[in-house]
Amino acid sequence: MPRFADSLNEQIVNEFSASQQYIAIAVHYDAQTLPQLAAHFYRQAVEERNHALIIVQYLLDANEEAVVPAVEAPQTEFADVVAPVALALDQEKRVTEQIVELVKLAREEGDLVGEQFLHWFLTEQREEVASMSDLLQVVERGRANLLLVEEYMARAQVGDQGGPDAAMPPVAGGAL
Ligand SMILES: [Fe+2]
Ligand SMILES: [Fe+2]
Numbered sequence: 001m002p003r004f005a006d007s008l009n010e011q012i013v014n015e016f017s018a019s020q021q022y023i024a025i026a027v028h029y030d031a032q033t034l035p036q037l038a039a040h041f042y043r044q045a046v047e048e049r050n051h052a053l054i055i056v057q058y059l060l061d062a063n064e065e066a067v068v069p070a071v072e073a074p075q076t077e078f079a080d081v082v083a084p085v086a087l088a089l090d091q092e093k094r095v096t097e098q099i100v101e102l103v104k105l106a107r108e109e110g111d112l113v114g115e116q117f118l119h120w121f122l123t124e125q126r127e128e129v130a131s132m133s134d135l136l137q138v139v140e141r142g143r144a145n146l147l148l149v150e151e152y153m154a155r156a157q158v159g160d161q162g163g164p165d166a167a168m169p170p171v172a173g174g175a176l
Helices: 003-031 035-061 083-108 112-141 146-155
Strands: none
Touching: 003 035, 003 083, 035 083, 035 112, 035 146, 083 112, 112 146
């Protein structure tokens, strides 16, 4: 198996781990009856799950082995209300670096089809880092009264609203 396919399989782990972490954050907010924050992270979890299965579909199409992995337990306890969003922003920045490394690897191997496949992920990461930065600012500003954050989120479109876009590559089993 070429190294690029191995690295894509590692990225499947990263995307499913991100999904699991977002579910943990969603449940954390849900338990505190913060439905807007919870909904945001439930949505993000579905997106990350789609990302994992986009890579699975690519590997299936390329006749490479696609491994459905175990993931490590996510963080479920947080110091304060801002901490989960800060963690999420760190996670998105880390994933951006991982995608950049994958692009470099595809380029190194002269795999232009693989590189082109990853371009959508680069765009997606730019959006996700930007929208999570926005959400962090909102939560930091409203940390003393999270009901203001909730009300703001209900009115304004804060952060990534989710949903498949037209340029999204095919998702194994279909996008959720
Ligand atoms: Fe992702
Ligand atoms: Fe993401």
